[in-house]
Amino acid sequence: MARISTEARARNEEAVRAAMDRLLKGDLPHGGSCDLKTLATEAGVTRTAFYPKKNRDGTKRPGPYQHLAEEFERRLRALQETGHIVDPRAAQIERLKTQVSELKERLARRDETVAELTAFKELAVSRLAAQHDEIQRLRQQSANVTNLRRLPAGSIRES
Structure with missing residues (x-):
């Protein structure tokens, strides 16, 4: 793999810092987000330059721009x-998560209200049925009694 010159590395670091500043200000490209992939694309460097490398003997060494990746993540976290x-999509995701939780709470309250109203309706219908049965029984009982006299309508006066 070819090594880059000191001047090229300095230009790349400048490009990475400029891209970092743009991204952290919220100036995101269409379809991009505030992450290392977009940072690399915007700076024109490979994304692998932000990660540690392995020497031939298996030991790790820092990537050429790993310090910039750490700075970017530190600034983003701050x-x-x-x-x-910074990322409008992240803000939208957070807003939608909040909205979903609020809707779940509303749905739970509505389910509780529906259950209460259903129980009330069942109780009311059963009471009405019992009252209807009692009225029918009393009518039947009064029809079987012969010593009862019906009063003509309007004969009851209010005192």
Whole structure:
């Protein structure tokens, strides 16, 4: 693998820092997000340059721009901890998660209300049925009694 010159490395680091500043300000390219992949694409460097490498003997060494990746992640984390959301898609995801949880709570309350109303309806219908049966029984009983006289309508006066 060819090594790059000191000047090329300095230019690449400048490009990475400029891209880092743009991304952290929220200036994201269409379809991109605030991550290392987009940072590499915007800076024009390979993404693998942000990760550690292995020597031939198996030992690890830092990638050429790993320190910049760590700086980017540190700055991004600091922004997130202060409540600033750089990526509009991440903000939308958070907003939608909040909305989903609120809707789940509303749905649970509605389910509870429906269950209460269903129980109330069943109780009311059973009471009405019992009252209807009692009225039918009393009518039948009064029809079988011969010593009862019906009063003409309007004969009851209010006092």
